Amino acid sequence: MRRISTPDDIATGLEALCAIDPRLLPVRAVAGNVPLRLSEPGFGSLVSIIVAQQVSRASADAILGRLVKLVDPLTPQAVLDAGEEIFRKAGLSRPKQRTLLAVAQAVRDGLDLDHLCGLDAGEAIGRMTAVSGIGPWTAQCYLLFSAGHPDIFPARDVALQSAVGHALAISPRPAEKALIELAESWAPWRGVAARLFWAYYRETRGRDAAPPIQVT
Structure with a gap:
């Protein structure tokens, strides 16, 4: 697979x-630069995506910035040893604290985040979502930005739903199921299509909504 x-x-x-x-x-013309946004596979990259769950990009950047200063180096064992006060100072919600601890424990117990990048997307997503707190969006974004998977489209992403609806004049904006069906026509390049619409959102809304990545 390319x-x-x-x-x-x-x-x-x-x-x-x-x-x-x-x-x-015309979507491409408006979007301008469509960044690669590729990070090294591993724990830090997955943490950055978990932090970005259900918050704005600005909030995610701020929380991640505090977390990497408070937990340095950002390793599974360091997260397990950190304690609730450090998580609170970073600004992590309790559900995200639980997710980070679950992921750190899973990695310490043998979950190989590098190996997942070489698997079929369905199998990799299945293994990741077996960890408490990791949903399809988190797993898909990890495979997009850490594995460079060419054909994943995180249709649950609200910014992507908004961007596709605006760009293609679909009102109301397509919900997850409708967007999954629509994106099927962009195979085998759905990973690039996701980047395109995040770039389109950036240009039309004036803010970046793509998940932050932690380059290690």
């Missing part, structure tokens, strides 16, 4: 998407 690992891969994917669906030509 991986999205360079800016040239993004360019190739965008060309293919616009050929598949000409409606994406």
Whole structure:
């Protein structure tokens, strides 16, 4: 399976998407630069995505910035040893505290986040979502940005729903199920399509809503 690992891969994917669906030509024109947004696989990358769950990008950046200063180095054992007061200072909600602890324990017990990047997407997502607190969105974003998976579209993402609805004049904006069906036509480049619509959202809304990544 081809991986999205360079800016040239993004360019190739965008060309293919616009050929598949000409409606994406004006979307590409508005979006401008579509970043690669690739991080090294591992615990830090997954933590950054967990932090981004259900909060704005600005809030996620602030929380992650505090967390990496308070827990340095950001390792599974350090998270397990951190204690509630450090999590509170970082600004993590209790559900996210529980998720981080569950993930740290799973990694310490043998969950290989690097190995997951080489698996079929369905199998990798299944293994990740078996960990308490990790849902499909978190697993999909990890595979997009840490594995460079070319054909994943996190349809649960509200910013993607909003961007697709605005760009393609769909009102009300497509919900998860409708967006999954719509994105099927963009295979096998759905990972690039997600990046395209996050970039479109950035340009039309004036703020970045793509999940932060922790480059290690």
